[in-house]
Amino acid sequence: QDGKDANFVPLFTYRTGPFSGSGIPIANGMRDYLEMLNQRDGGVGGAKIVIEECETGYDTKKGLECYEAVKGRNPVMVNPWSTGITLPLIPRAAVDKIPVLSMAYGLSASADGQTFPWIFNPPNTYWDGLSVIVKHIADELGGLDKLKGKKIGYIYLDAGFGKEPIPMFEQFAKDLGFELKLYPVAATDMQNQSSQWLGVRRDKPDYMVMYGWGALNPTAIKEATRINYPMNRFISIWWPSEDDARSAGAGAKGFRELNWHGVGTDFPVLKDIQKHVVDKGLSKVAKGKEGEVLYNRGVYNSMLIAEGIRNAQKLTGKKAVTGEDVRRGLEAINLTPERLKELGMEGFTDPLKLGCADHNGHGAAFVQEWDGEKYVKIGGPIKPMEDKVGPVAAAAAKDYVEKNAGWPKRSEACDSK
Amino acid sequence: MLYRETGQFKTSYKADMAVFPIRQDRIGLAIILLLAFVAMPLFGGGFLLSAVMIPLLVFALAALGLNLLTGYTGQLSLGTAGFMGVGAYACYKLTTFFPEVNLIVWILASGFFSAAVGVVFGLPSLRIKGFYLAVATLAAQFFLQWCFIRIPWLYNNNVSGAIEAPVRTLFGMPITGPHATPELRYLVVLSIVALLTWIASNLVHGRIGRSWMAVRDMDIAAELMGIRLLPTKLLAFAVSSFYCGVAGALMVFLWYGSAEPEVFSISQSFLILFMVIIGGLGSLIGSFLGAALIYGLPIVLKSLFPMLGLSVGAATVEHITFMVVGAMIIGFLIVEPHGLASIWRTIKQKLRVWPFPY
Amino acid sequence: MNGLALFSRRDDSVAKGEPLLTVENVSLRFGGVKAISDVSFDIRKGEVRAIIGPNGAGKTSMLNVINGFYHPQEGRISFRGQTRRRMRPSHAAAQGISRTFQNVALFKGMSTLDNIMAGRTLHMKRGFFWQLWRHGPALDEEIRHRRVVEEIIDFLEIEAVRKTPVGKLPYGLQKRVELGRALAMEPDLLLLDEPMAGMNLEEKEDMCRFILDVNNAFGVTIALIEHDMGVVMDLSDRVVVLEYGRKIADGAPDEVKASQAVIDAYLGVAH
Amino acid sequence: MDSSAAPAPPGEVSREAGRDVILAVNNIEVIYDHVILVLKGVSLEVPRGGVVALLGGNGAGKTTTLKAISNLLRAERGEVTRGSIMFQGERVDRMSPNELVRRGCIQVMEGRHCFGHLTIEENLLTGAFTRRDGAAAIRQDLEKVYGYFPRLRERRKSMAGYTSGGEQQMCAIGRALMSRPALVLLDEPSMGLAPQIVGEIFEIVKELNASENVSFLLAEQNTNMALKYATYGYILETGRVVMDGDAEMLRANADVKEFYLGVSEGDRKSFRAVKSYRRRKRWLT
Amino acid sequence: MLYNIFIDPFVQMAGAPDLLVQALWDGLVSGVLYALIALGFVLIFKASGVFNFAQGIMVVFAALTLVGLYEKGVPAWVALALTLVVMFLLAVAVERVVLRPLVNQPDIILFMATFGLTYFLIGFGELVFGGNPKAMITEQLGLPRGVIDVEMLGGRVSLQKIDIAAAIIASIMVAALAVFFQKTRIGRALRAVADSHKAALSVGISLNQIWVIVWFTAGVVALAAGIMWGARSEVSFALEIVALKALPVLVLGGFTSVPGAIVGGLIIGVGEKLGEFYWGPLVGGGIETWLAYFIALAFLLFRPQGLFGEKIIERI
Numbered sequence A: 001q002d003g004k005d006a007n008f009v010p011l012f013t014y015r016t017g018p019f020s021g022s023g024i025p026i027a028n029g030m031r032d033y034l035e036m037l038n039q040r041d042g043g044v045g046g047a048k049i050v051i052e053e054c055e056t057g058y059d060t061k062k063g064l065e066c067y068e069a070v071k072g073r074n075p076v077m078v079n080p081w082s083t084g085i086t087l088p089l090i091p092r093a094a095v096d097k098i099p100v101l102s103m104a105y106g107l108s109a110s111a112d113g114q115t116f117p118w119i120f121n122p123p124n125t126y127w128d129g130l131s132v133i134v135k136h137i138a139d140e141l142g143g144l145d146k147l148k149g150k151k152i153g154y155i156y157l158d159a160g161f162g163k164e165p166i167p168m169f170e171q172f173a174k175d176l177g178f179e180l181k182l183y184p185v186a187a188t189d190m191q192n193q194s195s196q197w198l199g200v201r202r203d204k205p206d207y208m209v210m211y212g213w214g215a216l217n218p219t220a221i222k223e224a225t226r227i228n229y230p231m232n233r234f235i236s237i238w239w240p241s242e243d244d245a246r247s248a249g250a251g252a253k254g255f256r257e258l259n260w261h262g263v264g265t266d267f268p269v270l271k272d273i274q275k276h277v278v279d280k281g282l283s284k285v286a287k288g289k290e291g292e293v294l295y296n297r298g299v300y301n302s303m304l305i306a307e308g309i310r311n312a313q314k315l316t317g318k319k320a321v322t323g324e325d326v327r328r329g330l331e332a333i334n335l336t337p338e339r340l341k342e343l344g345m346e347g348f349t350d351p352l353k354l355g356c357a358d359h360n361g362h363g364a365a366f367v368q369e370w371d372g373e374k375y376v377k378i379g380g381p382i383k384p385m386e387d388k389v390g391p392v393a394a395a396a397a398k399d400y401v402e403k404n405a406g407w408p409k410r411s412e413a414c415d416s417k
Numbered sequence B: 001m002l003y004r005e006t007g008q009f010k011t012s013y014k015a016d017m018a019v020f021p022i023r024q025d026r027i028g029l030a031i032i033l034l035l036a037f038v039a040m041p042l043f044g045g046g047f048l049l050s051a052v053m054i055p056l057l058v059f060a061l062a063a064l065g066l067n068l069l070t071g072y073t074g075q076l077s078l079g080t081a082g083f084m085g086v087g088a089y090a091c092y093k094l095t096t097f098f099p100e101v102n103l104i105v106w107i108l109a110s111g112f113f114s115a116a117v118g119v120v121f122g123l124p125s126l127r128i129k130g131f132y133l134a135v136a137t138l139a140a141q142f143f144l145q146w147c148f149i150r151i152p153w154l155y156n157n158n159v160s161g162a163i164e165a166p167v168r169t170l171f172g173m174p175i176t177g178p179h180a181t182p183e184l185r186y187l188v189v190l191s192i193v194a195l196l197t198w199i200a201s202n203l204v205h206g207r208i209g210r211s212w213m214a215v216r217d218m219d220i221a222a223e224l225m226g227i228r229l230l231p232t233k234l235l236a237f238a239v240s241s242f243y244c245g246v247a248g249a250l251m252v253f254l255w256y257g258s259a260e261p262e263v264f265s266i267s268q269s270f271l272i273l274f275m276v277i278i279g280g281l282g283s284l285i286g287s288f289l290g291a292a293l294i295y296g297l298p299i300v301l302k303s304l305f306p307m308l309g310l311s312v313g314a315a316t317v318e319h320i321t322f323m324v325v326g327a328m329i330i331g332f333l334i335v336e337p338h339g340l341a342s343i344w345r346t347i348k349q350k351l352r353v354w355p356f357p358y
Numbered sequence C: 001m002n003g004l005a006l007f008s009r010r011d012d013s014v015a016k017g018e019p020l021l022t023v024e025n026v027s028l029r030f031g032g033v034k035a036i037s038d039v040s041f042d043i044r045k046g047e048v049r050a051i052i053g054p055n056g057a058g059k060t061s062m063l064n065v066i067n068g069f070y071h072p073q074e075g076r077i078s079f080r081g082q083t084r085r086r087m088r089p090s091h092a093a094a095q096g097i098s099r100t101f102q103n104v105a106l107f108k109g110m111s112t113l114d115n116i117m118a119g120r121t122l123h124m125k126r127g128f129f130w131q132l133w134r135h136g137p138a139l140d141e142e143i144r145h146r147r148v149v150e151e152i153i154d155f156l157e158i159e160a161v162r163k164t165p166v167g168k169l170p171y172g173l174q175k176r177v178e179l180g181r182a183l184a185m186e187p188d189l190l191l192l193d194e195p196m197a198g199m200n201l202e203e204k205e206d207m208c209r210f211i212l213d214v215n216n217a218f219g220v221t222i223a224l225i226e227h228d229m230g231v232v233m234d235l236s237d238r239v240v241v242l243e244y245g246r247k248i249a250d251g252a253p254d255e256v257k258a259s260q261a262v263i264d265a266y267l268g269v270a271h
Numbered sequence D: 001m002d003s004s005a006a007p008a009p010p011g012e013v014s015r016e017a018g019r020d021v022i023l024a025v026n027n028i029e030v031i032y033d034h035v036i037l038v039l040k041g042v043s044l045e046v047p048r049g050g051v052v053a054l055l056g057g058n059g060a061g062k063t064t065t066l067k068a069i070s071n072l073l074r075a076e077r078g079e080v081t082r083g084s085i086m087f088q089g090e091r092v093d094r095m096s097p098n099e100l101v102r103r104g105c106i107q108v109m110e111g112r113h114c115f116g117h118l119t120i121e122e123n124l125l126t127g128a129f130t131r132r133d134g135a136a137a138i139r140q141d142l143e144k145v146y147g148y149f150p151r152l153r154e155r156r157k158s159m160a161g162y163t164s165g166g167e168q169q170m171c172a173i174g175r176a177l178m179s180r181p182a183l184v185l186l187d188e189p190s191m192g193l194a195p196q197i198v199g200e201i202f203e204i205v206k207e208l209n210a211s212e213n214v215s216f217l218l219a220e221q222n223t224n225m226a227l228k229y230a231t232y233g234y235i236l237e238t239g240r241v242v243m244d245g246d247a248e249m250l251r252a253n254a255d256v257k258e259f260y261l262g263v264s265e266g267d268r269k270s271f272r273a274v275k276s277y278r279r280r281k282r283w284l285t
Numbered sequence E: 001m002l003y004n005i006f007i008d009p010f011v012q013m014a015g016a017p018d019l020l021v022q023a024l025w026d027g028l029v030s031g032v033l034y035a036l037i038a039l040g041f042v043l044i045f046k047a048s049g050v051f052n053f054a055q056g057i058m059v060v061f062a063a064l065t066l067v068g069l070y071e072k073g074v075p076a077w078v079a080l081a082l083t084l085v086v087m088f089l090l091a092v093a094v095e096r097v098v099l100r101p102l103v104n105q106p107d108i109i110l111f112m113a114t115f116g117l118t119y120f121l122i123g124f125g126e127l128v129f130g131g132n133p134k135a136m137i138t139e140q141l142g143l144p145r146g147v148i149d150v151e152m153l154g155g156r157v158s159l160q161k162i163d164i165a166a167a168i169i170a171s172i173m174v175a176a177l178a179v180f181f182q183k184t185r186i187g188r189a190l191r192a193v194a195d196s197h198k199a200a201l202s203v204g205i206s207l208n209q210i211w212v213i214v215w216f217t218a219g220v221v222a223l224a225a226g227i228m229w230g231a232r233s234e235v236s237f238a239l240e241i242v243a244l245k246a247l248p249v250l251v252l253g254g255f256t257s258v259p260g261a262i263v264g265g266l267i268i269g270v271g272e273k274l275g276e277f278y279w280g281p282l283v284g285g286g287i288e289t290w291l292a293y294f295i296a297l298a299f300l301l302f303r304p305q306g307l308f309g310e311k312i313i314e315r316i
């Protein structure tokens, strides 16, 4: 619709509201990568990308409004960037024929492409993340069996996102023999966690795991430093940013989190962004914020978008593709090392291959540590524990289908085998 | 000249006590209903129906419920979203327990659950008044939201912690789920809202409405006239929560499609309260006008920027929208503190004396 | 006399001239303030009983005690032979006591009509579910009561302001509407707290007329607080005088007027 | 009927230009809520050191006139749409109420309006808010007010909200006196007061008028009293001045006698004797 | 079950007294922090009868201005002074644009107007300073950082220096404001305005001047609250949510009482911490969100005007 040879990519962003701290770098990263393609290559496959942001303020209401506003304009996909917005879109995607890319958030069960042909959440799920964290702790201790008798605390946002890993965590605790302590933080109490951390003082867990978002993260890191919790035993899922750690001061040194892509600007792709976008004044990113964790996460997200479009173009031979085409294109994503190199992302992230059944890839993640200035990668990539996560994910997908009676069987053909 | 009552004589008390005693008003209402029921679904289009009209009606219903409590009975409530949540979760449970029963029945039935919860949290209103009463309803708000998070039974142990509207049909056509057309969803919402508005209008124009207003305006005098305060207030809490509950159920089932507990947060309660105030406390029309202003204005403003040919970032648009909405709220209040409904009344008054200034 | 056919309620359990209400040794304190100390008097069926006294003497408080808004620390009150210490105001209303207020206590947001209709609440029986529907029985009932209310409106000559929100009425009319609201309850005992404050002579005359009519024609017993001695002396059958919460005189208007204690405490000069 | 009964056209107010006029209201028109026209051209003036009464039935617009003068109308969504108001030779219709109080014009509002949560004494002290002449002088005036109203001294530590209607009325009057005004707009001062106190209040008016040259404009239903103490009177009917003149003259006027003083033929009639409702004779139809 | 509710928590308290002391201390500290926000509400309510919905955003706005200016290279102390100037201008603007035209309107209308103000400030603040969270400039302002560890009761209780500073600042503010309201001429006028705008106008109280004074004072209190809360986590728009926590404090202490704000804060802070810490685990934790409201509600049932609030006058 928007121009003849163009693809319309709406980006749902939240540069405003209480979560804008996380939303802004992500939005900048997403935008800048696509803009870079437009500037450098004239878009993807010769078709310009029409980028349009729609501000959600991390509010489901506004997210749905954004969706309704873009859905008639042939978007190649939507990026809701909020679990609350993703959930209502899941059943609609198939009907409206618009794929939903919820990168490492949203409904973890939607990794199952047979059940959710239109939803993609690469490269990891929160369950994968949890298994990686457990594995990392086990590695530190010297083996999974060493977890026996240990105590692990879990501090999380008391909402769907934070609660999702709990059954899995409990399963691990049972299987591996450690004790799990829960410290829920309500959304209204994110800045006020002293009771939780008092609990930590009482229970003295050997490790702390965090699934937080927004203001929860910096406050938790600060509180941890206040009670002198050993930071290198404090491991978070992949959402804390540099700012979150920085605001806790020197005490935050050693804080760890998962990640699956590089930080910093030392990658060809980021150099290109610098050259074609930032230096031309086309970016909104604040000076020095390029290359930060969440910015690069946005870049990664947009790389998937572009790959999806590119594959769709290849599969259909069209320049301007539709949501249906891109759904196929996303299933065909195969980020081999060679491809990553072409993309200027060598060393930026690990290879990833999606398929009709696997919309996630369950890729490896690594642990990075805050050194007081920046995050540095420690140790190599850790693969999620497929054997543990797989059944849980499968069961969850089955459960979803059961509870939503009449959930359609996959009718979309499969291109890649 | 258009708006003249001269010549319209009431010959019976019945005619005089009608909700719309003036002929022009009745014609106006008929036109509005015609537009809403016929023109809108025919020409509305997907975005207008699902992203504007349905939300607007849902909010108007919730605002109407709150208006019964706050505007008519004078009991400030900040627990609206919580009561909406009760309706939504009750409807969810009911329809999963008894999937055969028509969803509309459950949507209406879910109102009774929130009515019951509303009554419980209305009990302190006997002793606590004004802004202080807000704390009781805030307790409801936070406690209920905590329940939605903490009691897995309420959301059928879904891993996502959210509730998802299952597919349900009306006369063989889906009204929930992805296949439900915006037109049908809109018509269902509109019908329920219209029915409940009509009932609310009956209530407030009769004995019950008068006792509510009496309690609001001067509770001591009301009591000295034989109006028992507690039952009157509790009835208001019950009816109000009923409306909010139905609105909540409509919101999840016919608008969102699925909802996390976060949807029923305090900010939603405030939003609805503000719709009621800006619309006009103690005015049914006001609830609709208020919802239109607070929900609709940002949408209109947002679409205004591209129309003006300004290309500013989505975030800047949002910032400016916030500022403009804020300024407009203050502006409206200054023009007419008693809400949009009152502006509407003044306009009618002016029309009546037109072409003279007064 | 324009007929107020409305007073369907005729309670004859107390004969005319017998005490309808007796107040015995009532004392009321607020913290250190003694608003009423040990006051006894009675109100006979069918009379106009005036309560007078200087400002702050406890007159309003006395009315508040009678209809249950204040609970006296000591003493008893019997109404129609039933004795009680404390009672809920709504209960008093149901028993047939209604009143007007010193500081107009109308329902400000409602119209004159609705205010008076609200006074009929006690007599309206149709329940919640009829009200939802409003047409049919609920509306019939409503219309029946509307008829009564219209009679009151006619009687008080406030037809012109029927639909005006009472908050916007001038003070004098508000007082009249308030009387109408109290009348709508069809009381046996009507308590009037300074009904003529802020009225000019003509309006006072009208008001007196209303009060006398209500008293004579419908046999409503009236307790009246008023500072205008002309009115009090002309209207009342008996007068009780309070000062600093104590009763200092009780009797026919002429006796009271002549009492030196009353002149000193209240009147200032002999009237 | 007297020729001065017709509302004075603008400009004619200053016909007695030589006199020292503290307040001149010139043909004002007041509208509430943008649509309700209440005053339809009211003119009046108060000479310095005069006591002027404003008479009229319910809803005639007395309160509205006083509020228009003291600029409290705006707080009730009313506005003066025409005419002007001069206080001590200055136009004041755009001034804020507190500037007016500072200049010496204060209103005692109808219906008391005490600060319920402040004690009686605090209420009185707020009356002195605009004064700058030191605590001692204020204390002295406080004593004076207590002298006028001994009942207030007894209740000085009580919250005004709990005091009786009459006590609040005294408090409101006392509070206004605390500002050492040059002109007091008194709206129904006698309302709810015991006869003895009513007498006292008018005595106070007289005394202040005589000793401190304070001027008064009083809207009062107690016509008898008002005309006894006032020097001049205006009669207002549905937003228009229908008659004005010296108090003597008004008292002698047959219509005033009949409708406001109740002494039509010789003696005062008993209220009980009024058998039929009298229709008020209108000056204007 | 009963054991878990009624006995076990106390056993725990006795078993680890240092933790109890720590919990109490943490409760007191959060109480003080709540009180700082509640104080802003009280000020405006007490002095004009307006329930200021915008207090939360004023906290954010003040803190953002301070940090934002600092980030633009203004020295910390100058930034502080400039922020005060900004808050003063805000007070003037609010008085001119919002309050003056709405004089003598019902409380709920003014409440609504402050909601409009909130919207405006959110938009304006984000437009000027952006939505990024910022770190509070505690050290630059000379506020102490670090911990005092006290060995006691066989354990360790750690007191944050900044918390101690917060407590001191709050007490000074509360004391000063309480005296101001109760004892001074302006204080009396403020209370009069809260009672009745109309009557206050009629005695010549200058509402305009009064409102600028209180809103500015509330702005200063908001700045203090913003600095302290910002030091706890970071300065971002999420801080606005914290204002909600001030509501039960406000209600408990009484809308009109300055000392009530601090006492209410302490009761809620301590009650909430002990509740969450000792009883929370029984129901899966997170009860802090509503416990405060129930505590406040319980008190209100006995004192409908809050602990120290002005009596609600019911007379007829």
Ligand SMILES: Nc1ncnc2c1ncn2[C@@H]1O[C@H](COP(=O)(O)OP(=O)(O)OP(=O)(O)O)[C@@H](O)[C@H]1O
Pocket (backbone or CB within 6 Å): C030, C033, C034, C035, C053, C054, C055, C056, C057, C058, C059, C060, C061, C062, C102, D158, D162, D163, D164, D165, D166, D167, D192, E314, E315
């Ligand atoms: N609720 C209350 N709390 C405290 N004091 C009260 C209360 N009600 C009345 N009082 C006091 O009791 C006394 C009697 O008051 P009341 O209102 O009965 O007087 P009144 O005779 O009606 O006077 P007025 O003629 O001025 O209306 C007054 O001094 C008043 O201050």
Ligand SMILES: Nc1ncnc2c1ncn2[C@@H]1O[C@H](COP(=O)(O)OP(=O)(O)OP(=O)(O)O)[C@@H](O)[C@H]1O
Pocket (backbone or CB within 6 Å): C168, C169, C170, C171, C172, C173, C198, D032, D033, D036, D038, D056, D057, D058, D059, D060, D061, D062, D063, D064, D065, D076, D110
């Ligand atoms: N706020 C208002 N809004 C609309 N109309 C009003 C308002 N206040 C007064 N009025 C109308 O203005 C007219 C004059 O009222 P006003 O109060 O000035 O009369 P008044 O002479 O003081 O009467 P009273 O003797 O009863 O006090 C009345 O008809 C009244 O209904």
Ligand SMILES: [Mg+2]
Pocket (backbone or CB within 6 Å): C059, C060, C061, C102, D164, D165, D166
């Ligand atoms: Mg009294």
Ligand SMILES: [Mg+2]
Pocket (backbone or CB within 6 Å): C171, D062, D063, D064, D110, D187
């Ligand atoms: Mg008047």
